[in-house]
Amino acid sequence: MAYFREERLARLLGRVRVVIFDMDGLIVDNESLQFEATNKVLSPYKIKLTTDDWIKKCLGRRAKEFFRDIVSENSISLKEGLEDLVERKNRYYQQLVSRRIDDIVRPGVVEFIDFLYRRYKLALATCAGRIETEAVIGKRGLGIMDKFEVIIMGDEVEYPKPDPQIYKLVADKMKISPSSCLVLEDTAIGVEAARGAGMFVVAVPNRYTKNQDFSRANYVVTDLTPEARIINLK
Incomplete structure (x- = not known):
């Protein structure tokens, strides 16, 4: 069963075993x-x-x-x-x-996580600290923290994005090859970090990042609903 109607996105999802989410700007428009x-x-x-x-x-x-x-x-x-x-x-x-x-959760993201949870291993890689992370995905937020097998926050890495350290750490903790990972990001520096780690990347820009250079992403999409469209922002 495919989640995305866009065949290129469905094929990409079929090539990976782990899906890694950024948080701020990607899960929530915060x-x-x-x-x-x-x-x-x-x-x-x-x-x-x-x-x-x-x-x-x-x-x-x-x-x-x-x-x-x-x-x-x-x-x-x-x-x-x-x-x-x-x-x-x-x-x-x-x-x-x-x-x-x-009001701030982005369209389709919770449904997408629910779909993936039954089929893939999930991780979160965010520059946010614990208070901010729990506010969004904890019990008082979206209540999806338990869906992620690995959560890496900003204070757990020495070098922030665009350095690939955070994504390499996720792969190490999950004992998975970076080439088996798909990262979802909303910023160009996040895309750069994921590509530097050797992972596939789909960019999902928000209103603040829509004018950034996402040329290194495998695809740039409108949102994370089943009807997501691949777009070209150049």
Whole structure:
């Protein structure tokens, strides 16, 4: 039984044994909530990021990294440690997600995970930390955490995407060849990381990433519904 009506996607899915999901922007369209939470904790320092700032400086990166850059660029004298700033952002973000989870889940993704769970091994590879990850896929979120055999979060790797370390670690933990893995990503740096690990990649851009260069992806698709279409964003 095929999930996708598009034959090329169905054939690609038939070539792999493991499907690896990114989370932010891929499972949930949550970038606006991350953006809101970040500006919330920066407001006492009279800093307000624009959407363009978010896309260029923060999208797809670990919070500690982009906060460090923002603090440095704006010569901010923090009243708290950098870790505390990140923690406050994460707690506020968690509150936002719990209130809006049904509104931010991307079309078809939960149904696709349910379909795959009975047929493939699943993994999650995200730059998010534990609080953010549990907010989205834990019991108070989508309730799908137990569907993933392996979950690797951003604080478990030394080198963030586009470095392939996180995807290589997934393959190692699952004792599977990278060539037997399909990665689903929403950002160009995520695609680069997966390709660097020797895996197949399908890009599913969102409103923030639709103008990125996805030329290294095997396919770029509209969504993860059975009716997903292959698109060319160039």
